[in-house]
Amino acid sequence: MAAPIMAREFRLGGAPHLPAANSVQKVMLKVLLALLPGIVLSTLWFGVGLLLQIALACVFALLAEAAMLQLRGRPLRPFLSDLSAPVTGVLFALCLPPWAPWWIAAIGMLSAIVLAKHLYGGLGYNVFNPAMVGYVVVLIAFTRELGAWPGLGPGSALEPGVLLHAVFGGGQPWDAMAQATPLDSLREQLGQGRTVAEIRSGPELAAAVARSQWLALAWLLGGLWLLQQRVIHWQVPVGVAAGVLIVAAPLWLYDAGRHASPLFHLTTGATMLGAFFIATDPVSGAATPRGRLLFGAGVGALCVLIRRYGAYPDGIAFAVLLMNAVAPLLDRWLRPRVFGRSR
């Protein structure tokens, strides 16, 4: 009744023997989850238009991704399910006015996925942040559509009919309903010779700034969770904040009438979103700890400079792309010391 002794076959494989628990999909999913507080708050203020833009951008991003994978002969499943295309889509959509026409998302996502991502080799190989490439392309090409934002606040949310007409039907309500963002106002009115204090004392702007600060808090919340989850590294947001301070503080101390305070710069526009979600993109950013710090500082500093002296009210996108270009150099310069070696 003794069973014949059979030589068992065992599976070979290199160490470590237990598969990694983390995955690209999980990392991307966490980024999407961390964006939720800000998305919810934005939707409350801007209306469902934002959700529509997010949906549009994600659909176009996935379509472009699928088409490029097919053309390049790469498998669809692992790359479509890694969620990197939706992250690009959401970050892009968050930069758009909620009533932007649908073809803005289409053109933006084609630029992001085809131009910035797949022409460089797809996931992991892109030199520039795809979402920001997409955004900058449409920002430069369609200044009018991108520059008009509806007023912030519960009362100013668009009627669904108007929204659908604006997005899909070519109806353009912005002349009547557009309202300047805090950064727009600052830029325009500083140009008219008014002081920062005068500009900020206007009741409408004060409310807009307050809401913008709440939104910054929401991004911060998500960002801190990402830090806790070890999805992003602290060096980037700290670097961005330091960069903003380094440029904005001396200007503000020199002439507070002509220059906004560092806190204003940190809490308005896309600074917080950029610091925690855009500049932290690992693929196009720096990979060494000190490199990340300098990368973040560059983004923060350039952002303030572009806001103050550039042609656009906000500068995060341009700042990130410029720093993307120098990230490999930073990594080369700032390699960490190896254990048991001197620098």
Next chain:
Amino acid sequence: MNGTVALHGLHGGMHLPGHKIAASADASRECPLPPTLVLPLSGYGGSLARALVAPGDRVSLGQELAHADGSGAHVHAPAAGTIVAIELRPVANASGLHMPCIVLAVDPDARTDERAILWPPIPDWMHADPRSLLERIADAGIVGLGGAAFPTALKLGYPVELLVINGAECEPWIACDEMLLRESAMEIITGARIMRRIVGATRMMLAIEDRMQEAGAALRAALDTHTDIQLVEVPTIFPQGGERQLIRVLTGSEVPSGAYPVDIGVLCHNVGTAAAVCRAVVHGEPLIERLVSVTGPGVRAAGTWRVRLGTPVEWLVAQAGGYSADAARVVLGGSMTGTAIATDAVPIVKASNCVLVLTAAQLRDPAPELPCIRCGECSRVCPAQLLPQQLHWYIRASDWDAVEDHALRDCIECGLCAQVCPSHIPLVDWYRHGKAELHLRADARRRADAARERFEARTLRLAETEAERAQRLAGRGKQSADAPLDDPIAAALQRAAARKAIDGGSDHGA
């Protein structure tokens, strides 16, 4: 009793789930002798031990079977029996290639409670000549039992300031050192004191992990009121038990890249090694057994066994209740750095601390390998402070100069980078490949340099011989007595001519 030691921080590392309860819940057990023992002749490095026996020979318990002439360790008979063969057998190595082994048929009446006393015990080792102690350790064939298997006597050959006894067994699943600390604390302490006498260290530390409560209590009891050994509890962080990492944590100094701990006056030995030293010196026993944890969900009854060297893994697993139905991979060592073996005929050797059996469900990779997204998690956990992702790129691109520049040789292959990689890249496999290529390159360069030197020396010699011959022919005509061959200027001119002959060799061309 133990003065507090200020611990130093370490870059990277991770707190990993220990999975140690299974192998350390019960007391260690004696593994019965198998019918056949397999004893590899390959030791540390590539050199083989020289077999002193032939097939058919009867051997007694503890008898020396093979002698290591260079760097290596002697092989002793773990049981009395008959040599059956000296042949190629599968052993635990990454290549899966078979290595020469002595195969020993164990006498049916051999028992595990018999002790092999080969040499006169030295109970009075405090007053013995350190050199005789060192000789005894070499004779006993003791190697580092932490896994590296470097010959202990070689490591003890230099005077040091600080002796560290390493009981910080940080790798998941393995519990043999913890069991030894709990059950043989006095042996470890005695072994440590013997080693201290040999190397003349002024300080001695015994590091254990802060989770080893029972081991700590046993050690404190064994130390009693003595203060010659500082008992240090280090945080349970992988790979804090690595030699260089532990020295950094305990002293704050880093062993320089390419150097050894002795270069900064520190020596680090595993607790198992210390116990083996004690047994060799105090009792006169060679190293013929060790503690091995048999664990993982793929075995039915995990535990830690006292195993005679040469026992096949198959036999040992059978003592642990055999394999579960879904056992899929057998690893010698822990889950992070162990070696998967193709067959369980592989024997337990001096370096084997754990037999880990994993199931198919555990091995299933939840996601396919994707390109690196440069998330930087690998460099965050790397205890060697390397840039694993850059290394990976350069090895892939076969850019060996850049690989060398990024300090691949300082990688300790702890496996953490691969364990945290969201893209599931087999980073350690890449580093092993890279190290092999670097090794090959260095070897080729060394050979080329030697060949160049020999070629130039030969060319010079031929030119000199030729000149000498010409001189002789000319001299025969002139009968000149003072040939200018001893003239240093002429000799130098000749060498220059020879050099030119090499460089300007186009007229020899085909």
Next chain:
Amino acid sequence: MIEAVLALGGLGVLLGALLGWAAVRFRRADAPLVDAIDRILPQTQCAQCGFPGCRPYAAAIARGDADINQCPPGGEAGVRALATLLGREPKPLDATHGSEKPPRIAWIDEDICIGCTKCILACPVDAIIGAPKLMHTVLIDACTGCDLCIAPCPVDCIHMLPARSGAAAWRAPRPATARMQRIELVRVP
């Protein structure tokens, strides 16, 4: 107008002088180039390139008398390294000089060897020891596997064996890469 001419002219003179000075100051002597080429060559001294050793071949490349693809032991990697050093396009190995082979070393069958010393004279690196009428043997650490001792042997007692075999030859292989992320390395045409 005159200022512009002067300024540009002055700049030209200045830069020209600088370039001239740099050309003299940082002149690259020929010998270092030969050394650099020689360092890349495998030092097999096999003469397959058509020159009586690696250094003569290096000198010929430096002079422009030989192409960079004549060294089979150096292989494609060697050609690429030479191309990088000299700033030229890599090219495939010239098959008329032989093909790339795994490293080998000579082994003398001492039962057959008659002790004629012909192989000793042929060895470019003095890797064979022996004396007339006495056994010859190969120093395996010094042998470059050049094959030059094979032809002179009157009794064909020299055989070329793989330099490494068994466990010593094993090295960790390149991990298999999934198709989805393979980097297409550009091969030398």
